[in-house]
Amino acid sequence: MSHLRIRQAIAIVLALIVPFALVAAGQQEAGAKSFRVGISKLMPHPALDAVEQGVRDFLATTDLEISYDLQNANGDIATASSIAQKFKSDRADVVVGIATPSAQALAQVFPERSGVPVVFSAVTDADEAGLVATNIAGVSDKNPVAAQIALLAEVTGAKTIGNIYASGEANGVILMQQAKAACEALGISFIASAVANTAEVKMAAQSIIDRVDAIYVATDNTVCSAIVSIDDVTKRANKPYLTADPGGAKELDFLIGWGFDYYVIGLETGRVIESVLRGSKAGEIGTVYIEDPKNFELWFNLDVAERLGYTIPQSLLQEAAHIVQGGTLISK
Numbered sequence: 001m002s003h004l005r006i007r008q009a010i011a012i013v014l015a016l017i018v019p020f021a022l023v024a025a026g027q028q029e030a031g032a033k034s035f036r037v038g039i040s041k042l043m044p045h046p047a048l049d050a051v052e053q054g055v056r057d058f059l060a061t062t063d064l065e066i067s068y069d070l071q072n073a074n075g076d077i078a079t080a081s082s083i084a085q086k087f088k089s090d091r092a093d094v095v096v097g098i099a100t101p102s103a104q105a106l107a108q109v110f111p112e113r114s115g116v117p118v119v120f121s122a123v124t125d126a127d128e129a130g131l132v133a134t135n136i137a138g139v140s141d142k143n144p145v146a147a148q149i150a151l152l153a154e155v156t157g158a159k160t161i162g163n164i165y166a167s168g169e170a171n172g173v174i175l176m177q178q179a180k181a182a183c184e185a186l187g188i189s190f191i192a193s194a195v196a197n198t199a200e201v202k203m204a205a206q207s208i209i210d211r212v213d214a215i216y217v218a219t220d221n222t223v224c225s226a227i228v229s230i231d232d233v234t235k236r237a238n239k240p241y242l243t244a245d246p247g248g249a250k251e252l253d254f255l256i257g258w259g260f261d262y263y264v265i266g267l268e269t270g271r272v273i274e275s276v277l278r279g280s281k282a283g284e285i286g287t288v289y290i291e292d293p294k295n296f297e298l299w300f301n302l303d304v305a306e307r308l309g310y311t312i313p314q315s316l317l318q319e320a321a322h323i324v325q326g327g328t329l330i331s332k
């Protein structure tokens with residue numbers, strides 16, 4: 001074969017090989033940014049839904065290629081465990097638990113030795129929930145319970161405050177204990193009623209409503225999911241309540257709302273997930289606390305205040321992010 005024909009043959013081979021090599025290289029590069037993220041949410045609820053949306057919205061702003069497996073346990077712990085097993089079978093790169101029981105289920109199925117990062121969100125106390133390990137990070141929704149109780153007592157003059165909590169949820173028990181301690185510190189009586197599921201919330205509220213002056217509704221997932229029942233019971237009894245999840249009670253007759261914007265918690269959770277996917281060690285990130293006051297909103301319902309005979313000081317109204325008056329939500 002002449003040198004000219006050899007050179008032509010080589011050119012033809014290279015012309016065929018190089019494009020395939022470039023395509024393969026491109027596929028490898030794209031594959032390096034493709035991740036499977038499993039999200040397990042305890043139940044459908046405005047706050048938890050907002051977290052999930054915030055996570056996805058934040059990650060959509062990055063250049064990471066992500067496929068999601070979105071699962072909902074519908075408030076059932078056994079289902080949360082099954083979801084965790086599904087993520088394991090599907091070889092998820094990162095698993096995300098929204099609310100304490102979902103995060104705990106993931107942590108059990110994905111221990112440190114698994115090497116799979118577990119990211120939690122909307123968890124009150126990661127330490128108490130056992131969510132501290134080299135492969136775990138997340139965002140807390142820890143509320144200033146003592147300050148919330150003090151505000152409820154200041155506005156209503158309540159001498160006895162009630163609380164309904166889920167005895168099977170670590171965060172529910174922790175928040176109840178914190179509310180009890182806050183009441184004791186202020187010399188206020190405290191009455192708690194435990195529930196096992198959302199169906200029991202209304203009965204629990206009815207069992208204590210005649211013995212309390214006001215009710216404190218913490219960010220207890222089971223209870224918040226049935227806040228309509230508490231709203232009905234308190235309205236019929238002409239008793240006020242403070243909710244630590246005002247975003248989930250916009251159309252209800254709460255007196256005070258003071259809590260996080262859970263969409264922001266979702267955004268911060270998305271930021272943690274991005275860091276982990278880019279190589280940061282989850283255990284070194286640990287628990288992230290949101291401390292910016294603008295993400296912690298104060299709400300007042302002046303229609304309820306008028307109906308119950310309470311006057312909200314102007315100084316507090318000036319601090320409020322949202323006020324309900326004349327049936328209209330006024331946002332500053």
